[in-house]
Amino acid sequence: FDSAKTSGRLTVQAGNNNPGTANPKKGIKINGQIEVYLNGVKIEIDDSKVLHGTVGQRDDRWAWTVWETVDLGNVTLKAGENTIEIKNINTVPDSNKNVYALVDIDCFNIFY
Secondary structure, three states, rough: EEEEEEEEEEEEEOOOOOOOOOOOOOOOEEHHEEEEEEEEEEOOOOOOOOEEEOEEEEEEEEOOOOOOEEEEEEEEEEEEOOOEEEOOOOOOOOOOOOOOOOOEEEEEEEOO
């Protein structure tokens, strides 16, 4: 994306799918699911950045049903072209070794 400014706030709009018959979680920490890099620099995502939502069940599948926008904080931009890279890391430690994958990122937004 192109930017005329050199700083802003980064938000992500995302939804979560909680597959299988595991006990569904209503709050998923983003930093346990993805890593975000802006112009090659990793954005540190605080533990307080959580996707909330309503969990429903369809047949034997639990599904995260609410899309939510989460503010990831202030970022430094380049004047001109910028790149965002997302890595799916899928690490939610718990005693059952369950992994709740962040499957859908709708968009990232920069607010000046």
